[in-house]
Amino acid sequence: MSQDALFYESLADALRAVVQALGGTKAAGCRLWPEKTPESAHRTLLDCLNESRPEKLSPEQVLWLLAAGRQVGCHAAMNYLAREAGYSDPAPIEPEDERARLQRQFIEAQKAMQQLAGRMERAGMLGA
Missing domain, CATH: 1.10.260 (434 Repressor (Amino-terminal Domain))
Known part of the structure; x- marks a missing residue:
């Protein structure tokens, strides 16, 4: 360092x-x-x-x-x-932090897709 x-x-x-x-x-x-x-x-x-x-x-x-x-x-x-350019000093992202952030985003996206699929099914948009 x-x-x-x-x-x-x-x-x-x-x-x-x-x-x-x-x-x-x-x-x-x-x-x-x-x-x-x-x-x-x-x-x-x-x-x-x-x-x-x-x-x-x-x-x-x-x-x-x-x-x-x-x-x-x-x-x-x-x-x-x-x-x-008038910004504060940036903070580097540690690889582990980035990996954890991406995993959280993936899990949240999966949950959102499940919720959307449920709403679509209830609305009769998906085959039963």
């Missing part, structure tokens, strides 16, 4: 924190661009994170970094985006 700074100057700064939490530009670059050589992926990522360079990450690549950062406990970029 990494410790995020309280403030970042830019999205690039926050993304650099995520990249560091992922093991650095070479490791993260190789995961972003597996088709490139490690050195080329490293250089490309450095260029994308350098605000004075024309190379930029695609929205899908930023999303990948946000999700990968979440997996290693680094929320710097996600928090930066939320704060800059």
Whole structure:
């Protein structure tokens, strides 16, 4: 679990924190661009994170970094985006919490379907 700074100057700064939490530009670059050589992926990522360079990450690549950062406990970029857009810091959903929520929704949907089937039967809409 990494410790995020309280403030970042830019999205690039926050993304650099995520990249560091992922093991650095070479490791993260190789995961972003597996088709490139490690050195080329490293250089490309450095260029994308350098605000004075024309190379930029695609929205899908930023999303990948946000999700990968979440997996290693680094929320710097996600928090930066939320704060800059006027939102409070988001809370990551733990996989177990998500699983339990989905199970509850499934059970509630099943109950609703049973109730609907009963009402339809009483209304003569279902074959007896």
